[in-house]
Amino acid sequence: MRVNFSNEDFKVGLATSVVLYGFDGDDLKILIAEKVGEPYSGAKILPSTVVHIDEDPEDVAIELMRRITGSADWPIEILNAFAEVYRNPSGRVVNVAYYGTLQLNEALSEDLLRSEYKWVNVNDIPPLAFDHNKIVDYSRERLKRRVKRRPIGFSLLPKEFTMNQIQRLYECALGRDLDKRNFRRKLLKSELLLETDHFVRSSAKARRPSALYKFDEKKYRSLTLRGYDFVYQ
Amino acid sequence: MRVNFSNEDFKVGLATSVVLYGFDGDDLKILIAEKVGEPYSGAKILPSTVVHIDEDPEDVAIELMRRITGSADWPIEILNAFAEVYRNPSGRVVNVAYYGTLQLNEALSEDLLRSEYKWVNVNDIPPLAFDHNKIVDYSRERLKRRVKRRPIGFSLLPKEFTMNQIQRLYECALGRDLDKRNFRRKLLKSELLLETDHFVRSSAKARRPSALYKFDEKKYRSLTLRGYDFVYQ
DNA sequence: AATACTTAGTGTGAAATTAACACTAAGTTC
């Protein structure tokens, strides 16, 4: 079998986009940017950047995430190559897309307030340039599957969280309501959660404070590495 | 956000490789080719080809499959982009890989005997050039997941097949033994199988012939389209 | 015709998991 490239074949450009998920306690959100410069100036897009000829798309995606969020330590995973022939006036571009999950804390929110990035509810994604809506849809399917099989949700939660928060996160990711009692039972049985002795008021109106949990990092890591069936089909 | 390409960035080559799965009744196999021409002449590789600047990798992969097997109608699915920076002396190449499942019938086997392609047992894959072993591993994981969630296995079986054959296929794909009684029960309950009134002898020594089943195409298609939880976690 | 041989095909019960369901507990505010 012969696989011969001619000079004409080396004219593709590489880009990477990242779908960055955050959870504010009520809703699952992703980061959207506004494009500057032609083509599609002013259009909404996923955070994206060029991958230069000597770069690994994953490294570039991680660096992009660091530039946006200030940290490169959020988990990131490849989604796919989006390689359809679409017209970008400058030439053909293949997009290697990633998705990541991060803890949407206040500091991060404030930093981003003064930036070109906006958190958008996943149920309310505007039309995006290129095929970026396709990438978002793809990442949501992936997140849904991951959440079912692995305790990946934790990377979206703050260090300490209430049962209601994590349940709400699962509901957002899966797109359906879950039974409170069954959810708690299932989660506690996994033994991934550690009770803390902290409590919070969930809202101004709330009377009884709710207990805060954190997760058992060691157990979490070992379960994340090997393929463990977590909660919810 | 600014995403600017310079001319220097449009120097990537695109290739596609396909992992084509076949099942001969006993073992799950994939097609391996031998590379002609530098680099890596003589090395084993996945069936691969250049994607020209104006082509969609999926179309190219389908055409490649047609060239090899004589038919473009086998199901094919994208795996991923394998985009690490590895040295191909002619330039940087990003590989968009696919996997497909086909019915390994006798006609096809004979055609391929006189070709450069060889069926290789999935448990016995030789070292391949580039990062093709990585692609194969990735495709096996994918197949494993698919087989668990969808009745995808059928595309690997002949029109009519025995319970033992389909069980063996599942065992190969999942890499573990399954209980005969439980397997049959589960599969029959799915109502995807139609009994035929045909029988075969499974081997020369076998005495009692086994019943042949086919699958209910309509039901199969509807279950394949929506996300249906099939057999085996 | 009887026997031996080989693979096909079948059922049951225990254990675990899932799913549905509604009330009491705790703490705050008025």
Next chain:
DNA sequence: GAACTTAGTGTTAATTTCACACTAAGTATT
């Protein structure tokens, strides 16, 4: 201390999963 709001808790029935071993059918051999 009463009212309010959200937190937190148990049980039961239905379903699914898993482990396990014998009989049935047809062919070949004598």
